[in-house]
Amino acid sequence: MxxxxxxxxxxxxxxxxxxxxxxxxxxxxxxxxxxxxxxxxxxxxxxxxxxxxxQTNPEKLGVHVQAIIGLTTKLGMQKQVAEQLCKLDEVRFIGAFSGKHDLIIRAWFYDNDELITFVNERLSQIEGIVAADVSLELKQYKDSFSFVRDDEVAIS
Amino acid sequence: MxxxxxxxxxxxxxxxxxxxxxxxxxxxxxxxxxxxxxxxxxxxxxxxxxxxxxQTNPEKLGVHVQAIIGLTTKLGMQKQVAEQLCKLDEVRFIGAFSGKHDLIIRAWFYDNDELITFVNERLSQIEGIVAADVSLELKQYKDSFSFVRDDEVAIS
DNA sequence: AACTTTTTTGCGATTTTCGTAAAAAAGCTA
DNA sequence: TAGCTTTTTTACGAAAATCGCAAAAAAGTT
Missing domain, CATH: 1.10.10.10 (Winged helix-like DNA-binding domain superfamily/Winged helix DNA-binding domain)
Incomplete structure (x- = not known):
């Protein structure tokens, strides 16, 4: 390259x-x-x-609930759990992390009901998930996904 | 609308x-x-x-380190902290959350040194941050930012 | 049913993209 | 550094896409 x-x-x-x-x-x-x-x-x-x-604006599409969920997985099952999660449309981000949680995911829902259903029915059915720590997003201040810093581009 | x-x-x-x-x-x-x-x-x-x-591919641009950092802020200073963080190019996501951490941010760096410098010099200088809980991203399984589920589009 | 408003269509003018060959620049080697 | 090779840039006509806008169609109202 x-x-x-x-x-x-x-x-x-x-x-x-x-x-x-x-x-x-x-x-x-x-x-x-x-x-x-x-x-x-x-x-x-x-x-x-x-x-x-x-980049779509979640609110404008009726997506009123977003959450970050820290997952603890059974030893050796992390990859398998991640692959299952990948299939779910509600899940927009999945990463493996060092720290308290093995996997951290970010997901979006139309409403609280959908979130509850997701945790209780979807997550619970995935083999290998030991615990889920849900944090509800109250407000978003920033969200970007392109990394070219302004100071790295010479002004011409 | x-x-x-x-x-x-x-x-x-x-x-x-x-x-x-x-x-x-x-x-x-x-x-x-x-x-x-x-x-x-x-x-x-x-x-x-x-x-x-x-959407840029971080690795291809030399961004080898990503982290999710949970922040605890002094009561009443959350908004102010978020606004300071918004100014930083390394920070790609900032949200206010219910749960263990008041703010959760996601940031990217060229290397570990930059991350350490960020935590020690940048974050520590922001008034109102009480604690920072850093989780290093080891692997990314999914990352999308457009929410239109396949099952919501009729096949024509 | 008649009227109003919104959305879609059609189509020529303008702009952008594409394909490709020549020119220029950058690398390499002795 | 001269000579050769490879890569990148430029130029430009052909094809395609976008734009502006007016007419037609559809949807909504009374």
């Missing part, structure tokens, strides 16, 4: 604020040709550096 | 797997005109239902 340079970072920075910016526009901003932007984006996608996606 | 219907959900579902799908292509898949897709997307963006963004 080729090294990512300043031009690449600049492209990523522009796309993280609007993933649909035309290549011609990016080219104009960076002072290079459209073809350059095109081939670089193709390479970055090829190398799996980034993907074009959308 | 207008109600979101099946066509809107279908549009969102397509865009969540490729945020750069041409409107003509979406129109073709749904059997409506390009103009319909265009006006609906304009409305959804207008209403703040979703945004076009990119």
């Amino acid at each position: 080729k090294k990512i340079d300043q031009i690449d970072r600049h492209i990523l920075q522009i796309l993280q604020s609007d993933g649909r910016t035309p290549y011609t526009e990016i080219a104009h901003q960076l002072g290079v040709s459209e073809g350059t932007i095109r081939s670089r984006i193709a390479r970055l996608l090829q190398d799996g550096v980034f993907e074009f996606v959308i | 207008k109600k979101i219907d099946q066509i809107d959900r279908h549009i969102l579902q397509i865009l969540q797997s490729d945020g750069r799908t041409p409107y003509t292509e979406i129109a073709h898949q749904l059997g409506v005109s390009e103009g319909t897709i265009r006006s609906r997307i304009a409305r959804l963006l207008q209403d703040g239902v979703f945004e076009f963004v990119i």
Whole structure:
């Protein structure tokens, strides 16, 4: 995989604020040709550096309840539990962690009922989960998923 | 704000797997005109239902360390702490929660040194943080941020 | 049923993307 | 460093997508 340079970072920075910016526009901003932007984006996608996606606003879709759940798993069953969890649409994040909990997941629900049902019926049926520590999200202050720091892009 | 219907959900579902799908292509898949897709997307963006963004792969950008940190804040200072944290580029998620921790944040770093520096120098300088409980991410199984369940989109 | 409002469609003009070959730049070797 | 190879950028016509907007259709109201 080729090294990512300043031009690449600049492209990523522009796309993280609007993933649909035309290549011609990016080219104009960076002072290079459209073809350059095109081939670089193709390479970055090829190398799996980034993907074009959308970020939906949960509230606007009626998703009023989000939770972070710390899970304790039976020794040796962590991977298997994670794989089961991956299948669930309500679960948006799953990670293995050092610390109090073996797995930490983040999930979203239309309402409290759905959350309760999830914990009582869905989680309890997954073999290998020993304990679940639920934290209800009361307010979200920030949520981003693209990592190109402003100070890493030279101002041109 | 207008109600979101099946066509809107279908549009969102397509865009969540490729945020750069041409409107003509979406129109073709749904059997409506390009103009319909265009006006609906304009409305959804207008209403703040979703945004076009990119998702970067942390590892590919040299971000090898991610952590979830549970924070305990001094009573009445939670909002103020959250606002300070928002300014930090390393912090990708901040939420207020019920449960053991008042705030839970997720942050990313190039290496362990940066994480240590973050906890010791950055966090410690924020007025109102009483305790920080760090969990290191060992492996990520899933991470998505668009909520349109497959079963909510009628197969056409 | 008649009227109003909203949504969809159609289509030409404009803009963007795509394919590709030539030019330029960057690397490499002796 | 000159000469050669590989990679990247540029240029530009063809194809495709987006845009602007007016007419038609559909949905909602009284």
